[in-house]
Amino acid sequence: MPLYFVVRRLVYSILNLLQLAMLVRALMSWIPSLQGSPLQSALYQITEPIVAPFRKLLSGIPALRNFPLDISFLLAWITLEALTMAI
DSSP states (O other), X not given: OOHHHHHHHHHHHHHHHHHHHHHHHHHHTTOGGGTTOHHXXXXXXXXXXXXXXXXXXXXXXXXXXXXXXXXHHHHHHXXXXXXXXXX
16 A cells, blocks of 8 residues: 555544544533643643634634634534545
8 A cells, every 4th residue: 555545544533633632622611520630631732723823814814713613623623524525
């Protein structure tokens, strides 16, 4: 199997795992008893480097500062999905 296909499959798998981690993080945020758990901390450490640049970018838009939903999380998810589809 050529190296290109191995690397492509590896990147695809990593992107899928990141999306899964983001999904679990989002679901855990709705369950108060799981707040502060070791799993939640691990998920934040894994996913926050992906979400933080979008949060910083969107913080410059005054209309979104008090918006009740985390749009940066959604943009990070869409970006991961676009990268997955591009591979």
